[in-house]
Amino acid sequence: MTSNSILRWLKPLTSLKLTIFCLACAMVLVFVGTLDQVHIGIFEAQNRYFKSFFLYFTPSRTTLRIPWFPGGYVIGGLLLINLIAAHISRFKLSWKRAGILLVHSGLILLLVGQLLTGLFQIESQLRLNQGEAKNYSESFYHDELALIDTSGPDSDQVVSIPDSKLSPGNKIDLPVDSLRLVINDFYPNSVLINPSQLPSPGYPHLQLGPMAVSARVAKTYKQDERNMPSANVSLLRNGETVGTWSLASGFPRPISFELNGKSYQLVLRPKRYYKPFFVQLLQFSHDRYAGTEIPKNFSSRVRISDPTAESGRETLIFMNNPLRYRGLTFYQAGFDNNDTTSILQVVKNPSWLLPYISCGIIIFGLLVQFSMHLIGFMRRRVIA
Amino acid sequence: MRKAAYLFCLLSPVFCLLLVSCDNQQIEVYRILKEKVALESGSPGLAPPAPDAKPAWTKPDGWQEEPLSEMRLGSFKVKGANGRSADISVTAFPGEAGGLASNVNRWRGQLQQPPLSEADLEKTIQKSDANGLECYFVDLQTPDNAANPSRILGAVIPQSDRTWFVKMTGDPTLLEEQRSKFQDFVRSFQFAKPAGDLATPPKTKSTNDKQ
Numbered sequence: 123m124t125s126n127s128i129l130r131w132l133k134p135l136t137s138l139k140l141t142i143f144c145l146a147c148a149m150v151l152v153f154v155g156t157l158d159q160v161h162i163g164i165f166e167a168q169n170r171y172f173k174s175f176f177l178y179f180t181p182s183r184t185t186l187r188i189p190w191f192p193g194g195y196v197i198g199g200l201l202l203i204n205l206i207a208a209h210i211s212r213f214k215l216s217w218k219r220a221g222i223l224l225v226h227s228g229l230i231l232l233l234v235g236q237l238l239t240g241l242f243q244i245e246s247q248l249r250l251n252q253g254e255a256k257n258y259s260e261s262f263y264h265d266e267l268a269l270i271d272t273s274g275p276d277s278d279q280v281v282s283i284p285d286s287k288l289s290p291g292n293k294i295d296l297p298v299d300s301l302r303l304v305i306n307d308f309y310p311n312s313v314l315i316n317p318s319q320l321p322s323p324g325y326p327h328l329q330l331g332p333m334a335v336s337a338r339v340a341k342t343y344k345q346d347e348r349n350m351p352s353a354n355v356s357l358l359r360n361g362e363t364v365g366t367w368s369l370a371s372g373f374p375r376p377i378s379f380e381l382n383g384k385s386y387q388l389v390l391r392p393k394r395y396y397k398p399f400f401v402q403l404l405q406f407s408h409d410r411y412a413g414t415e416i417p418k419n420f421s422s423r424v425r426i427s428d429p430t431a432e433s434g435r436e437t438l439i440f441m442n443n444p445l446r447y448r449g450l451t452f453y454q455a456g457f458d459n460n461d462t463t464s465i466l467q468v469v470k471n472p473s474w475l476l477p478y479i480s481c482g483i484i485i486f487g488l489l490v491q492f493s494m495h496l497i498g499f500m501r502r503r504v505i506a
Numbered sequence: 507m508r509k510a511a512y513l514f515c516l517l518s519p520v521f522c523l524l525l526v527s528c529d530n531q532q533i534e535v536y537r538i539l540k541e542k543v544a545l546e547s548g549s550p551g552l553a554p555p556a557p558d559a560k561p562a563w564t565k566p567d568g569w570q571e572e573p574l575s576e577m578r579l580g581s582f583k584v585k586g587a588n589g590r591s592a593d594i595s596v597t598a599f600p601g602e603a604g605g606l607a608s609n610v611n612r613w614r615g616q617l618q619q620p621p622l623s624e625a626d627l628e629k630t631i632q633k634s635d636a637n638g639l640e641c642y643f644v645d646l647q648t649p650d651n652a653a654n655p656s657r658i659l660g661a662v663i664p665q666s667d668r669t670w671f672v673k674m675t676g677d678p679t680l681l682e683e684q685r686s687k688f689q690d691f692v693r694s695f696q697f698a699k700p701a702g703d704l705a706t707p708p709k710t711k712s713t714n715d716k717q
Contacts, residue, residue: 206518257538272540274537274540276539276540277537277538277539277540278537278538278540279535279536279537280534280535280536280537280538281533281534281535282533282534282535282536283533284531284532284533286531287531287533294533296533297533297535298535316612316615318615318621332616333612333615333616346712396536396538455712456712459668460666
């Protein structure tokens with residue numbers, strides 16, 4: 123294939139009309155997504171509108187998913203291809219065009235950075251009571267079914283099965299001890315109630331104990347509410363059932379059992395992200411303006427204890443002053459229990475620097491471009 | 507060279523699209539240090555996690571400590587004659603934990619007893635203010651004709667942020683013998699004064715909230 127034939131093939135992709143079309147679609151997407159965010163919350167809106175290839179329409183009484191509008195990935199991807207293709211076909215490397223090239227490179231980096239953020243950013247919460255130390259944070263949106271081998275003297279082996287795999291009827295071969303997990307039932311959201319509180323005996327529920335059942339309820343999309351899934355699972359070894367249990371994320375009490383001389387625990391809980399260090403809450407402060415209940419400042423004094431560091435590090439986290447440590451950012455997000463519990467938002471974003479770098483490149487490119495025009499204009503004036 | 511650059515530029519968005527199509531929610535297997543070992547191997551400055559406003563108590567003689575679980579903040583066993591035994595648990599739940607009446611009725615249900623109205627329940631609940639500690643005692647038993655007679659000595663201790671439950675379950679005669687020890691145990695609870703404004707309702711709040 124010659125360069126000319128590639129250029130011919132690229133031509134529709136370099137069109138400015140495609141750029142305008144993508145930008146118009148992006149505007150519609152942002153508008154519709156922002157409106158829908160009121161009903162489905164920011165997390166679901168992001169997944170449905172921006173971290174998707176298409177928006178789908180499901181006709182009533184069917185399970186069909188008909189795409190009706192491009193999603194964030196398609197629009198962003200087309201814009202990226204459009205920009206790169208335009209560079210290849212139109213622009214030639216020269217000093218005169220250095221500014222434009224820099225601006226466009228910054229834009230490409232911005233788009234790629236946003237894609238990487240969407241793919242690799244992990245957000246979780248670290249909930250600490252005063253004095254408590256933890257080496258893990260928990261997801262606000264995702265749960266996990268954890269099978270924990272507690273037989274080791276110093277360490278536990280955890281097999282974490284994400285909630286996306288817990289569909290009823292699913293059979294999951296676990297990578298330990300030839301175990302197979304069968305999901306008999308799964309409720310994406312449920313409430314723990316007394317059996318006498320069930321609307322009817324046939325209402326979908328799982329028996330957790332003699333006086334507690336987990337009743338199925340609709341998923342919640344409210345910003346300050348969490349879905350509490352429940353599941354009924356069976357564990358099999360070489361085709362023989364080891365046990366069948368009902369578990370609820372809202373009641374994360376591990377089920378303990380012995381198998382093949384090993385002690386195991388099975389628990390459905392918010393997904394955990396373990397860290398190689400501990401964070402201990404020394405003090406949480408909730409300052410108010412004198413004589414009012416209006417908050418003035420929230421702050422958490424924490425100590426980081428890292429086995430690889432020589433000594434513990436103490437630091438203060440407060441609004442707009444997060445702690446950055448080992449690729450993680452800890453923000454002050456909330457509080458509980460009469461100001462004795464602090465809730466920190468933990469964000470892991472390997473590409474957090476890319477937006478800063480790309481904005482820097484764009485600014486530099488614009489300065490170069492305007493300066494070159496200005497110098498050229500002034501030269502022409504001097505000659506005239 | 508230029509051809510290779512074209513291909514790279516065109517293939518990179520395709521690669522990105524393939525990347526987003528990947529299922530990144532996979533089963534993970536990893537090892538974690540047991541909590542006790544992990545805390546000990548931390549830096550010398552790290553103290554073990556402070557008890558979550560856990561009260562101090564005096565364990566009566568003859569009560570044997572049992573392993574704790576995620577729910578149990580205190581767990582004991584007491585053995586009587588003829589192989590009889592009783593189990594004692596200490597648990598705590600945020601706020602009012604459903605209220606006194608619903609919890610006593612829950613215990614009644616465990617002993618095959620029908621639930622009672624709040625007015626009737628009040629007659630069965632004994633309030634105590636000994637040592638400045640407000641607590642409520644109940645003594646519940648299975649019906650006379652029950653196949654497996656059992657009894658519950660329960661105590662509910664409301665605190666500002668959570669409600670504490672002390673429950674002794676087991677053989678009715680053994681519980682009768684242990685009644686005074688159980689009450690002494692509950693009255694020995696000493697709570698540290700919680701920090702913060704007690705008037706603030708116990709509810710998770712975002713720092714974005716106006717108040």
